[in-house]
Amino acid sequence: MHRKRAFYIGRFQPYHLGHNSIINRIADEVDEVVIGIGSAQKSHSPSDPFTAGERVMMIRNALEKEKVPNYALPIEDIQQNSLWVSHVLSRTPLFDVVYSNNPLVIQLFEEAGIPVKQSPMYQREQYSGTRIRKKMIEDNDWRHLVPDAVADIIDEIDGITRLKNVSRTDID
Numbered sequence: 001m002h003r004k005r006a007f008y009i010g011r012f013q014p015y016h017l018g019h020n021s022i023i024n025r026i027a028d029e030v031d032e033v034v035i036g037i038g039s040a041q042k043s044h045s046p047s048d049p050f051t052a053g054e055r056v057m058m059i060r061n062a063l064e065k066e067k068v069p070n071y072a073l074p075i076e077d078i079q080q081n082s083l084w085v086s087h088v089l090s091r092t093p094l095f096d097v098v099y100s101n102n103p104l105v106i107q108l109f110e111e112a113g114i115p116v117k118q119s120p121m122y123q124r125e126q127y128s129g130t131r132i133r134k135k136m137i138e139d140n141d142w143r144h145l146v147p148d149a150v151a152d153i154i155d156e157i158d159g160i161t162r163l164k165n166v167s168r169t170d171i172d
Ligand SMILES: Nc1ncnc2c1ncn2[C@@H]1O[C@H](COP(=O)(O)OP(=O)(O)OP(=O)(O)O)[C@@H](O)[C@H]1O
Pocket: 009, 010, 011, 012, 013, 017, 018, 019, 022, 047, 099, 100, 101, 102, 119, 120, 121, 122, 123, 124, 127, 128, 129, 130, 131
């Protein structure tokens, strides 16, 4: 019997407790989770402040504590949506099922004949990348919204200063 694997993709800007909760739930249903770090080419912008390497570190360190068997792999965007599933498959271990709530991701995998499951949102009002980045910029407390290991990495890379700087408009 081969190991059952699920694929879960997001931008993880940053990786937060909503993601962590869903990944733990997925891990109850499969043997291994393949985590796609989407828009891997992006960094240093207000909506995508962290590099693919930094996001790999966040996920690896957070999941080490949870002991979820996983592969976290950067996946760059491509120009043609019609080729995206093949692009993903060329970069990932084989998987049996996709978990996503993103309508485009669901459409593309279903068209390719790969089953997709939708996971219920976990406390979406607080666990949202957009809301967490806003709190970071406004100096509101964000640390309780991410795993401790993620807060440590953001401190190590001075991520809040970076996010604030890339979110500023031109200095006159
Ligand atoms: N609180 C949550 N509970 C469950 N799933 C979530 C939660 N937040 C995001 N997701 C899902 O995780 C996947 C990856 O999401 P993503 O990295 O874009 O996070 P996000 O919080 O939606 O970020 P952003 O606000 O920056 O778009 C998506 O399928 C998204 O629907």
